[in-house]
Amino acid sequence: MKSHGADSPNDKLVRRIRSLPRVAVQNSLMRVGDRQIALSMMFMEDADREFIFSVLPIAKVKRIREELKLQRRLKITYDQYKKSVAIVYQGVMRDRGNDTTRSYIRPAR
Numbered sequence: 748m749k750s751h752g753a754d755s756p757n758d759k760l761v762r763r764i765r766s767l768p769r770v771a772v773q774n775s776l777m778r779v780g781d782r783q784i785a786l787s788m789m790f791m792e793d794a795d796r797e798f799i800f801s802v803l804p805i806a807k808v809k810r811i812r813e814e815l816k817l818q819r820r821l822k823i824t825y826d827q828y829k830k831s832v833a834i835v836y837q838g839v840m841r842d843r844g845n846d847t848t849r850s851y852i853r854p855a856r
Contacts, residue, residue, distance in 0.1 A: 756832040760787060761795045763839055772839065773802045779838040781807065785814030786823065786831030 754762075764772050776784060776799070788796050788811070800808045 755790070756829050756836075757787075757790045760832050760836050760839070761791065763836060764799060765795075767839065769802045772799070773804075775839045775841065776803060776835070777807065778841075779835050781810040782814050783831045783834045783838075785811045785818060786828055787835040788815065789818065789823065789828050789831075 767775075784799075788799070791799075800811070803811075
């Protein structure tokens with residue numbers, strides 16, 4: 748994670764991911780789309796990418812790597828990259844422990 752003065756969206760994301768326990772990173776990123784994660788890795792250093800891959804299941808890593816290959820053939824704007832970083836960052840920041848809308852509600856009889 749190179750810093751060139753002001754923090755880039757990538758720097759902020761990597762710093763946040765590295766500050767969390769591995770299981771929290773895995774749980775958060777499993778809820779984020781593969782394409783969004785791949786786009787957010789566009790300017791990421793190899794060491795940071797490998798750290799993220801190390802906490803994810805092999806199947807998800809394979810899908811993300813496929814997205815990364817696809818992205819090399821596409822014209823992706825900086826705005827698209829920034830939006831994806833924001834989506835992944837929000838996914839990592841989300842505190843799912845307080846999400847009561849996903850709790851199971853037993854039907855009435």
